[in-house]
Amino acid sequence: MPPIPLLICDDSNLARKQLLRALPTDWDTTITQAANGRQALAAVREGKGNVMLLDLTMPDMDGYQVLAALREQGLPCKVIVVSGDVQDQALRRVRELGALAFIKKPAEPEELRRVLLKAGLLEKTTSAALRPATESNFHIGFIDALREAVNVAMGQAAAMLAKVLGVFIQLPVPNVNLLEVSELHMVLTDVQSGQPSTAICQGFIGGGIAGEAMLIFHDCDIADLARLMNRSALDYSDLEMLLDLSSVIIGACLSGLAQQLDVMFSQSHPHILGNHAAIDDLIAVGKHRWKKTLTVEISYALEGHCIHFDLLLLFTEDSVQLLRDKLDYLMN
Template sequence: MCDDSNMARKQVLRALPADWQVSITEAGDGRQGLDAIRRGLGQVVLLDLTMPEMDGYQVLSAIRAEGLQAQVIVISGDVQEEALRRVRELGALAFLKKPFDQDELRQTLDQLGLLNASGQAQVAVRPEPTTEISFRDAFRETVNVAIGRAAALIAKVLGVFVQLPVPNVNILEVGELHMALMDAGNCNQLTAICQGFIGSGIAGEALLMFHDSEIADMAQLMQRQGAEYSDLEMLLDLSSVLIGACLSSIADQIDVVFSQGHPQILGQHAAIDELIRVNRQRWKKTLAVEISYSLEGHDIHFDLLLLFTEDSIERLTHKLAYLMS
């Protein structure tokens, strides 16, 4: 099992058929996973794609290049059609979309003939799922699924492959948050779009930032026609898709419904000061999610910052408790 998320590995471990006589090795990144495969510990590999050090695509490429004997099933939140095509081309036998269910995994293993494969270990050696899952890890995995779904929509809109990052999830003190926002505000070549959301005791702001030098290239990708469709209208439309998809996926996974405000341009960056001033009291401590998307083959990047109020953290913890247990 190769995944940088403790929670994801725990979910897979719980979902494996109890009667499957195999020894199990866990790896927290692609480099560790590839090393285990080289040592003969990965006849069957359950592989994530978005990981630090070495991602799943690189692991698959190395397995093929070195002629390693490993049968790979990808389990990932990156659900772009191009992602599915690439992993198949690199030799993966199947692709499961996160979150998956136990029956789906067993059915896949059975269809591939892996449950009755020869050369199994005679005695099952399984690590006990005793690792305590932190709130940060549980929420990061939830966000990981969400950004994958959002990327799939953006990929269709722009006709490109979106390179996904490992999301950063941190709880920031008010001073740290202000510094991060002011850094954004001090960039004269940045356009920022803000959209508020609230639901089931959870509230916050989504801030999407575009580099002005890249907007013309984005317009070309969107095949914008006619001067009446301005750059700002295009960015607002793109923001609605990206932010809406992320929030919708998070809401689905934790069983809440978010009401979203209209996306607004933070004009001339002075409005970032206003954003800080209005939210100063409820943002004394903030759950901040940083996501940096980039488009393959293009010098285009945009950053999404999801900011949840301090009061939201307790509610989110309650919603994620079943995943953390």
């Protein structure tokens, strides 16, 4: 039989490299890679994707849209989703859109092999490997590696938040940048969008990596959040509710990141920063501690509701090299 045209679609170089490494060596395939959904659809039309390993969280055209387009256009492609978005509703949606299976990132070789066997895409064999383990020839930078690690972590946080609020959480591609303190001030101002906001901050440290997690809620969304949480107790204030939500979101995201970095983060007690003036105060303090800040920005949105909030992870400048060292094994 001729080799199976296999398409790997993910916007992250690191994620594609991890999948290449996880492929069974006895699976006879020709491999094409796509960095976004539009490239993937074009490859399928050219006959380069009878089977696709597909990410969900991508810019421009996400995995859900790819699955919908495959169905609408009648394109013959068997899809296995490989994603960090592990919400129960995400799994249901991809199944409804025709995906054969779902694998949680990062894909383990044994799990990928089991899914391929179950889907009838790989024959059980004890013969010698058809080819050596596949390697990629593209460079994986530090920012890309950290973005992919955060992508997995924020998916775990979204799954927990979805259970608390009973809604589907729309996930973005996280922004990762090394910023001067003045640039960080502009990012925070943009996040606030001129609206009164409540910010909650929580410090973390582990394995020499330190920073602060900042969760920013728009004040106009707080009443809607309270309704989603079915808040009824009169003595359960807005600030207490936001502190509880912050513990879920920040804790789950840091836990997911720590697992990948092989560290254990200790977290300080969260505290309220308040309005924009308080954020200015934080930046003023940061000027004495940081020359540059490695900033991760994640914007969560609640489907069906005009509610969104932003999580920022602010790593100290001294943590950057340690993060590079921890991510090096993922890159190489």
